[in-house]
Amino acid sequence: MSNQHDSQHDSAARPLVAGPDDGPRPPYPLRLDGKVVKGFGRGSSELGIPTANIPLSGLSVGGHEDVDSGVYYGWAGLSPSKATHQHPPQTQNAKYSHLSSPLQETLSSLATEDGTSEKGAVYPMCMSIGWNPFYKNTVRSVEVHIMHHFETDFYGSHMNLSILGFIRPELDYVSKEKLIEDIKTDIEVSGRSLAREPYARLRRDPYLLEFEGKGEVAS
Numbered sequence: 001m002s003n004q005h006d007s008q009h010d011s012a013a014r015p016l017v018a019g020p021d022d023g024p025r026p027p028y029p030l031r032l033d034g035k036v037v038k039g040f041g042r043g044s045s046e047l048g049i050p051t052a053n054i055p056l057s058g059l060s061v062g063g064h065e066d067v068d069s070g071v072y073y074g075w076a077g078l079s080p081s082k083a084t085h086q087h088p089p090q091t092q093n094a095k096y097s098h099l100s101s102p103l104q105e106t107l108s109s110l111a112t113e114d115g116t117s118e119k120g121a122v123y124p125m126c127m128s129i130g131w132n133p134f135y136k137n138t139v140r141s142v143e144v145h146i147m148h149h150f151e152t153d154f155y156g157s158h159m160n161l162s163i164l165g166f167i168r169p170e171l172d173y174v175s176k177e178k179l180i181e182d183i184k185t186d187i188e189v190s191g192r193s194l195a196r197e198p199y200a201r202l203r204r205d206p207y208l209l210e211f212e213g214k215g216e217v218a219s
């Protein structure tokens with residue numbers, strides 16, 4: 001059944017954190033991984049929100065084929081590449097200027113903390129698993145928006161994901177603008193949810209930087 005959001009829908013009325021404050025409860029963290037592959041090319045060009053896709057098989061690698069479709073938040077580890085070696089300026093989160101200033105600070109600190117090393121880098125992320133009802137996709141996809149400004153793309157990198165909570169089911173929308181508004185709220189919810197200490201500390205989960213034996217590493 002399709003859940004179409006009507007014109008009464010108000011992103012501003014949504015709760016701004018998801019999941020219990022004392023930390024993720026089973027089945028979280030959910031771990032999955034895969035190589036970053038091409039999607040449908042709509043994320044950056046149509047929505048202004050790039051999403052790194054991993055093959056659907058990433059769900060079965062983690063044993064999570066049955067995971068509900070929807071929007072989730074957590075941490076993403078990226079294998080070393082030109083993208084992870086850049087040291088962008090402080091203004092890197094200018095793209096989040098629509099968000100409240102406490103949240104911009106949270107995102108900024110989450111993005112610049114010692115998450116980068118020669119082993120790769122760990123970033124806050126917000127992701128969608130599903131059929132993208134707005135676009136009526138015929139295949140399920142796993143798409144990750146990393147809350148960080150990259151100077152280059154990173155197709156071919158390996159991405160390790162630790163999902164810490166569920167935000168909402170996937171929905172259909174009356175317009176592209178409504179979809180974008182909800183994704184921006186998802187990004188805000190993810191930043192606030194991950195900033196809580198029991199979630200923030202899971203950024204150091206060693207799994208996030210384990211890439212050996214998981215396929216080629218991008219140059």
Ligand SMILES: Cc1cc2nc3c(=O)[nH]c(=O)nc-3n(C[C@H](O)[C@H](O)[C@H](O)COP(=O)(O)O)c2cc1C
Pocket residue numbers: 039040041042043044047050051052053071126127128131132133134135141143144145169170171172179183186187
């Ligand atoms: C946080 C987040 C939430 C999303 N929520 C929905 C949704 O509720 N409904 C939907 O149809 N698509 C949703 N999408 C998927 C976008 O439609 C998708 O990223 C877009 O189609 C770009 O796809 P592409 O990268 O394969 O080109 C969401 C994406 C993200 C990153």
Ligand SMILES: Nc1ncnc2c1ncn2[C@@H]1O[C@H](COP(=O)(O)OP(=O)(O)O)[C@@H](O)[C@H]1O
Pocket residue numbers: 036037038039040041042043044045049050051052053144145146147148149150152153154155
């Ligand atoms: N912040 C980001 N989050 C996710 N992907 C990003 C980000 N910045 C750059 N990228 C790059 O952009 C690509 C996604 O772009 P997008 O327009 O959604 O195209 P497609 O869906 O065809 O892969 C990712 O695979 C990645 O290489």
